Amino acid sequence: MKLLFTALAITSTLFLTQGCASQFKSSEQSTSGSAVAQEHHQMDGAANSHEHHSGQAESEPTAIAKLTVKGAIAPKTPVPLIIDVQDKNGKAIANFDKFQEQLMHLIIVSDTLDSFNHIHPTYKGNGRFEVQNNFPHPGNYTLFIDYKPAGKAEQVSLLTAKVPGEAPNTPKIDFSTSNTFGNTQANLKFSQPTLKAGQEVHVIFNLQDTATKQPIKDLQPYLGERGHLVIIKRTSPLTRADYIHAHAMKDTPDGEVHFITSFPKPGDYKLWGQFNRNGQIVTANFLVNVQ
Numbered sequence: 614m615k616l617l618f619t620a621l622a623i624t625s626t627l628f629l630t631q632g633c634a635s636q637f638k639s640s641e642q643s644t645s646g647s648a649v650a651q652e653h654h655q656m657d658g659a660a661n662s663h664e665h666h667s668g669q670a671e672s673e674p675t676a677i678a679k680l681t682v683k684g685a686i687a688p689k690t691p692v693p694l695i696i697d698v699q700d701k702n703g704k705a706i707a708n709f710d711k712f713q714e715q716l717m718h719l720i721i722v723s724d725t726l727d728s729f730n731h732i733h734p735t736y737k738g739n740g741r742f743e744v745q746n747n748f749p750h751p752g753n754y755t756l757f758i759d760y761k762p763a764g765k766a767e768q769v770s771l772l773t774a775k776v777p778g779e780a781p782n783t784p785k786i787d788f789s790t791s792n793t794f795g796n797t798q799a800n801l802k803f804s805q806p807t808l809k810a811g812q813e814v815h816v817i818f819n820l821q822d823t824a825t826k827q828p829i830k831d832l833q834p835y836l837g838e839r840g841h842l843v844i845i846k847r848t849s850p851l852t853r854a855d856y857i858h859a860h861a862m863k864d865t866p867d868g869e870v871h872f873i874t875s876f877p878k879p880g881d882y883k884l885w886g887q888f889n890r891n892g893q894i895v896t897a898n899f900l901v902n903v904q
């Protein structure tokens with residue numbers, strides 16, 4: 614039985630402090646290929662998901678997430694993931710507060726940002742969460758783990774996973790602001806004509822039914838809001854600062870969902886808006902440039 618680990622060298626342009634922890638874990642069941650699971654928890658002060666609200670300093674992360682992968686990671690196969698949340702001394706953190714109706718939100722993207730998954734691991738107690746994920750193709754993936762230790766601020770931990778094999782070519786850059794996703798036509802607009810780093814902006818999704826060409830009328834709450842928006846900067850390697858979780862505004866017209874956010878730095882960002890049409894989740898993604 615062979616166990617093969619490959620360490621991903623992750624460097625960060627952000628300020629890493631003595632608190633940076635790195636762990637590997639993989640089960641003894643791994644028999645072939647390479648499975649990599651690495652925790653990279655940054656203690657930078659500008660990477661909190663609420664940063665876009667007011668830019669307040671983030672409290673020091675109090676938790677560390679560890680990833681265990683059972684067996685080898687293969688593409689297009691459900692891969693069982695185990696996430697253990699611990700304090701700095703390695704002791705399990707057992708209590709979590711729900712936010713947006715869940716104890717943990719897990720966002721998994723490929724490094725090329727062509728693949729996106731938003732799932733909710735099941736809490737098993739004693740700091741342990743479990744979920745299965747389908748990695749669509751070989752390549753490197755980043756896991757953004759969004760959770761709230763009881764009584765503490767929302768935290769985002771970063772993990773990476775490598776799916777062995779030849780990664781597909783990087784998708785070509787497309788800044789179009791209109792596209793069809795299943796039976797939903799989505800048009801993207803902003804409150805500002807030009808997106809500028811650090812500026813508060815409203816991100817507006819106009820949603821039409823492809824059959825009727827009318828604003829959709831079957832929008833239901835999704836995770837307690839009119840929609841869910843995750844924004845990730847197109848960069849390598851990804852850091853916590855590259856992840857933004859925006860909140861939907863409450864009262865907007867039929868077929869329109871508004872989010873308030875700001876983009877911390879110039880660059881390209883991918884947006885994934887998620888909406889609930891009568892129980893069916895539509896994910897509309899766009900790439901935008903910020904100056």
Ligand SMILES: [Cu+2]
Pocket residue numbers: 713715717718719731732733836
């Ligand atoms: Cu979620």
